[in-house]
Amino acid sequence: MNTNNSPSAHVHRDDEAQKMGMWFFLFTELLLFGGLFLVYSIYRFKNPDAFAHGAKELNVVLGAINTIVLLTSSLTAALSITAIQKGQKKLALGLVLFTIFCALIFLVNKYFEWGHKFEIGIYPGSDLLRAIPRGEALFFVLYYFMTGLHAIHVIVGAIILGFMARYIQTGLINSDYYVLLENGALYWHLVDLIWIFLFPLLYLIH
Amino acid sequence: MGENVQHLSFLQDNGGKKGILAWITTTDHKRIGLLYFYSLTVFFLMGVVLGILMRLELMNPGKDLVEPQTYNSLFTLHGVIMIFLFVIPGIPAVFGNIALPLLLGARDVAFPKLNLLSWYLYILGALMALSTLLFGNAPDTGWTFYAPYSVRTGTNVTMAVLAAFILGFSSILTGLNFIVTIHRMRAPGMTWFRMPLFSWALYATAWIQLLATPVVGITLLMIAVERMLGIGLFDPSLGGDPILYQHLFWIYSHPAVYIMILPGMGVISEMIPVFARRRIFGYKAIAYSSLAIAFIGYFVWGHHMFTSGMSGPARVIFSLLTFLVAVPSAIKVFNWVATLYGGSIDLKPPLLYALGFIFLFLIGGLTGLVNGALAADVHIHDTYFVVGHFHYVMFGGTGFAFFAALHYWFPKVYGKMYNVKHATRAFWVLFTGFNILYFPMLVVGMMGMPRRYYDYLPQFHIPNLISTFGSWIVVSGLIYMIVVLIQGYRKGTPAGKNPWGGLTLDWQTDSPPITENFVELPIVTEGPYEYK
Numbered sequence: 001m002n003t004n005n006s007p008s009a010h011v012h013r014d015d016e017a018q019k020m021g022m023w024f025f026l027f028t029e030l031l032l033f034g035g036l037f038l039v040y041s042i043y044r045f046k047n048p049d050a051f052a053h054g055a056k057e058l059n060v061v062l063g064a065i066n067t068i069v070l071l072t073s074s075l076t077a078a079l080s081i082t083a084i085q086k087g088q089k090k091l092a093l094g095l096v097l098f099t100i101f102c103a104l105i106f107l108v109n110k111y112f113e114w115g116h117k118f119e120i121g122i123y124p125g126s127d128l129l130r131a132i133p134r135g136e137a138l139f140f141v142l143y144y145f146m147t148g149l150h151a152i153h154v155i156v157g158a159i160i161l162g163f164m165a166r167y168i169q170t171g172l173i174n175s176d177y178y179v180l181l182e183n184g185a186l187y188w189h190l191v192d193l194i195w196i197f198l199f200p201l202l203y204l205i206h
Numbered sequence: 207m208g209e210n211v212q213h214l215s216f217l218q219d220n221g222g223k224k225g226i227l228a229w230i231t232t233t234d235h236k237r238i239g240l241l242y243f244y245s246l247t248v249f250f251l252m253g254v255v256l257g258i259l260m261r262l263e264l265m266n267p268g269k270d271l272v273e274p275q276t277y278n279s280l281f282t283l284h285g286v287i288m289i290f291l292f293v294i295p296g297i298p299a300v301f302g303n304i305a306l307p308l309l310l311g312a313r314d315v316a317f318p319k320l321n322l323l324s325w326y327l328y329i330l331g332a333l334m335a336l337s338t339l340l341f342g343n344a345p346d347t348g349w350t351f352y353a354p355y356s357v358r359t360g361t362n363v364t365m366a367v368l369a370a371f372i373l374g375f376s377s378i379l380t381g382l383n384f385i386v387t388i389h390r391m392r393a394p395g396m397t398w399f400r401m402p403l404f405s406w407a408l409y410a411t412a413w414i415q416l417l418a419t420p421v422v423g424i425t426l427l428m429i430a431v432e433r434m435l436g437i438g439l440f441d442p443s444l445g446g447d448p449i450l451y452q453h454l455f456w457i458y459s460h461p462a463v464y465i466m467i468l469p470g471m472g473v474i475s476e477m478i479p480v481f482a483r484r485r486i487f488g489y490k491a492i493a494y495s496s497l498a499i500a501f502i503g504y505f506v507w508g509h510h511m512f513t514s515g516m517s518g519p520a521r522v523i524f525s526l527l528t529f530l531v532a533v534p535s536a537i538k539v540f541n542w543v544a545t546l547y548g549g550s551i552d553l554k555p556p557l558l559y560a561l562g563f564i565f566l567f568l569i570g571g572l573t574g575l576v577n578g579a580l581a582a583d584v585h586i587h588d589t590y591f592v593v594g595h596f597h598y599v600m601f602g603g604t605g606f607a608f609f610a611a612l613h614y615w616f617p618k619v620y621g622k623m624y625n626v627k628h629a630t631r632a633f634w635v636l637f638t639g640f641n642i643l644y645f646p647m648l649v650v651g652m653m654g655m656p657r658r659y660y661d662y663l664p665q666f667h668i669p670n671l672i673s674t675f676g677s678w679i680v681v682s683g684l685i686y687m688i689v690v691l692i693q694g695y696r697k698g699t700p701a702g703k704n705p706w707g708g709l710t711l712d713w714q715t716d717s718p719p720i721t722e723n724f725v726e727l728p729i730v731t732e733g734p735y736e737y738k
């Protein structure tokens with residue numbers, strides 16, 4: 001194991017690089033959704049009335065609640081960083097756990113929302129969707145696709161935050177080394193940000 | 207830390223693990239590069255076998271060997287393998303991984319674990335793509351997966367597009383890793399303009415990987431979702447727009463051809479000054495032209511769609527931009543030639559491959575302009591002219607650059623030298639065979655033979671026969687080259703630190719390099735090609 005004595009065996013740490021990497025990754029996520037936004041705008045442009053009609057079917061109240069839930073969770077994610085910087089480990093942990101809790105509320109809401117749509121027969125491949133005008137069907141297809149992909153991101157984000165909570169507990173994340181938490185929170189903000197666009201595009205524009 | 211500490215080479219240093227585990231759990235950038243190299247070689251050879259089968263079928267008019275449907279699957283899988291498993295990851299994943307940290311004077315890439323993850327994703331994607339050969343019906347859409355056919359065909363397209371999605375993710379992570387590495391890990395004193403040109407090329411490539419791949423990722427996902435859920439995103443009978451698919455696909459896939467070629471150009475820029483013993487002519491022009499290609503490359507996708515329904519003005523603009531993107535490529539070629547001019551040229555195998563690259567890429571590039579010209583493209587679209595063109599660029603260009611890099615860094619990686627005389631001969635066999643294989647395709651395409659058919663009219667017979675004959679020479683050349691390299695690996699003479707007399711940092715460390723590349727991080731005081 002002679003290489004271990006080499007001068008290079010010290011651990012290389014570069015917080016700046018870690019954050020840079022995260023930002024670049026977020027760009028790619030934005031572009032991923034960008035493709036969907038593009039498809040959405042083109043089909044909306046082609047079928048303005050059908051899209052407006054489809055949007056009326058969505059439950060604005062549930063959407064608005066979810067928006068508030070996500071915005072709050074972004075706040076608590078950000079606060080947890082401040083807390084850990086000040087060395088308040090318990091507080092930071094609590095804030096991260098609260099963020100995860102918000103993610104769960106969001107998903108439960110989503111479950112009810114989708115469940116209701118399924119009940120009245122609006123889901124990909126359903127007979128109803130085959131029968132209604134094509135433009136409206138496209139709206140619902142995009143609705144499921146976009147919110148579905150977003151929901152996957154919520155789940156991934158919650159899992160990442162779960163790891164963050166664990167790391168805070170074990171002390172891997174501490175007042176001296178918290179770039180991991182910053183990156184986790186950045187990811188969570190992205191999830192939030194995308195929802196901020198999805199909500200008006202799907203629910204509010206009539 | 208004393209003088210007496212012996213530093214193990216990366217090939218020997220198993221980091222306390224045993225056998226294969228020491229390789230598949232490594233985070234050493236050189237080992238990961240080799241993992242990519244071995245897996246990529248296997249896939250490349252599979253692609254070649256499929257290509258040979260197609261050529262055999264096309265040797266004579268009528269059915270020779272396979273059913274039409276089988277032929278459709280052959281060119282699809284050949285395309286998918288060559289594009290997604292060979293040329294796109296190709297040079298960055300293998301030689302970028304091996305050489306980038308060495309060239310920058312760094313100990314590793316910025317995120318070594320992420321690097322290993324990229325390799326696993328690559329293998330996962332590859333297995334998924336190849337599984338379509340065994341399970342279900344192999345896809346028959348061509349590697350472009352055009353809707354609505356890709357949505358309706360009963361073959362296993364879903365698996366293939368999901369594979370491409372995973373492979374894209376792997377490519378994104380590699381690109382991300384390289385960008386951060388180049389920003390953060392350069393040795394002390396290595397300013398941006400003291401960076402070797404290969405790093406510039408990788409940098410430009412990485413940006414394309416990062417910014418273009420997600421778009422195709424989501425597009426292919428849409429195809430998969432459309433197939434699985436029976437929803438109509440692109441299928442016109444369900445309200446979708448198939449032209450939109452083409453736009454989305456080429457918004458990525460055209461920049462992707464620069465993912466394929468830019469690293470190749472970087473490799474060539476690295477080699478020309480070394481074997482001409484001269485400072486590179488126009489360092490900044492070459493560096494900036496990489497960025498220019500990456501940038502303009504985003505705005506030319508429409509030239510794949512001249513015949514599929516686009517407004518007149520849009521076509522003119524896309525055609526104009528296509529001509530523009532040729533300018534930075536030409537700048538590079540002129541700079542390479544100017545560097546060679548008056549140099550003391552040492553015609554070793556790497557340089558031979560580099561010159562082969564320039565020649566073949568020139569043909570590929572110029573035929574590309576023919577395609578880019580609106581009036582001409584209407585006639586040659588979807589003919590063998592296009593097939594000839596892209597093989598000149600991808601195989602003659604990127605493929606030869608890959609071989610150039612292989613012959614260039616081989617002694618660095620393994621510490622041994624292959625037989626130069628035989629390597630030179632292998633080059634000539636390959637080069638000759640290449641032109642016999644693909645030049646007739648350009649001719650027969652001009653005559654009007656369409657691509658993606660298992661059969662053709664009798665008047666196309668002679669060029670096809672010549673082409674098939676050429677494919678056998680190419681395979682002989684490939685086998686020859688591989689044998690020479692394997693012999694070099696087993697019995698080659700020790701290569702020493704710097705067999706080619708390069709001035710970049712990779713040649714200043716041991717061959718094979720030690721685990722973390724340098725005993726002491728080097729300090730850089732001048733540009734990379736300051737031959738006196």
Ligand code: HEM
Binds near residue numbers: 257286289593
């Ligand atoms: C010995 C080597 C090779 C042979 C004999 C060969 C042969 C062929 C032939 C005959 C076709 C046309 C099929 C058709 O349109 O009916 C084809 C298509 C293609 N080849 Fe190759 N090829 C070889 C190597 C390569 C390499 C190295 C690459 C990439 C780096 C490549 C990329 C492609 C692609 C992308 C297509 C288009 C597939 C499609 O239409 O979807 N080939 N090849």
